[in-house]
Amino acid sequence: MQIFRTAGAAAAVVAVTAALAGCGSDDATSTSATGQLSGTVTVFAAASLTETFTKLGHDFEAAHPGVKVVYSFGGSSALAAQIEQGAPADVFASAAPANMQQVIDAGEVTAKPETFVSNRLEIAVPKGNPGTITGLADFGRTEPRIALCAVQVPCGAAAEKVFQISGITPQPDTREQDVKAVLTKVTLDEVDAALVYRTDVQAAGDKVQGIDFPESGKVINTYPIAPLAKAPNAAAAAAFVDYIHSDPAKKVFAAAGFDTP
């Protein structure tokens, strides 16, 4: 009887391991014989692309039935770090060339990245402007509650450049992981002012007011996109990247407030 109990325990362990391995498998496929795309396309995209990419994903799925677009939105530096550690992505769209370069240096991207949109910063204040913020100079005062992106995130790096150009030393109260986290602090009225992208102010609608400032035109964030070298679904990845560069996609980006090349 002892041998049966040992065998049973061993079988249980093997079964659990197999089940866990099954959890990790993906269903990415490539083109079939007829040239139809199928499977899942996993897109890692900067947080500021959330609304536009979600819409374009639906359009892409409508044009290619059989393909499902799955997203992971976040700070470009966090996404680049995940790709370096082997996250199973097909496409990477970063909010700055620096994070794309990080991924290229790690050997995860061999294709040439192409810029598809650019963006600029805008001051965001809660509805009603409770902190009576008038411009960039208010970011140098300690009284207002200020949220900025962390420096390693593209919008944080752009904000640093803007402050350097205007000679202001910012006094933030919190540094958030991506631009949407910063925007949330504004919509919740937890901070008096924040520096986010122009597209984020537009996406937030009337929960947030935007204040433009002259130095914003001097710091432009260009967004590169590239398929990943080890993409599980390379054919759909290439098709998705092509779609992002297409004219219908450009219209969606322009409507959201991005500048298209």
Added chain:
Amino acid sequence: MLVLPALCALAFLVTPLIGLLVRTPWASLSDRLFSAEVGTALRLSLICATCATAICLVLGIPLAWLLARAQLPGRGVIRALVTVPLVLPPVVGGVALLLVFGRRGLLGQYLYDWFGVSLPFTTPGVVVAEAFVAMPFLVISVEGALRSTDTRYEEAAATLGASPWYTFRRVTLPAIAPGVIAGGVLCWARALGEFGATITFAGNFPGRTTTMPLAVYLALETDPDAAIVLSLVLLLVSVAVLVSLRERWIRGAV
């Protein structure tokens, strides 16, 4: 045969810790250990965890006494409510704290309008978040200790003329001391490791609200070796906490 699954469980729990030790950048360890970022985050973490534990002791021991000794109706419901932060995902706790103590929160708006005080993005905010998640540990531990002590000593003290406060100070507390110590140490360790509630409620700013777990999370994106060193420090603190909870000091309490 239970040995095989038990060995698998042991391997599952121990291997990540071994991996951390194996991947530590031993060559640059001393430089990184004494760098400014590690020092700032560690100091902030230790101060906040200690303050949070102090709050938990001052508020939690009376609550435990209430649950164990007082004849309240609905004690079971109160005990269940007290245990909620224990099972609540920490980030949900952070969101809840934000909705109550944020600038537009249920109570926070009065704090802000009347006193100009706002807890998010401040060090006291970190302490509040940590106390919220750590207090159930203390309350449960102390309540267990109270239930297991003999009330006859307290009754004897009362018949000898001691006031309730004197009895609590000189008879009850010494009797439950092992439970209080064990609960306090667990509370401190939980507060030290808190991440979700801290980053959601208190935000992230070096020296003010960036505790060690937040520093690890941030460092992982830019400098994985720094993240490993910070993780090692936290691991050593955790091991020290466990070693301190040795049975002969807290027999019968945990």
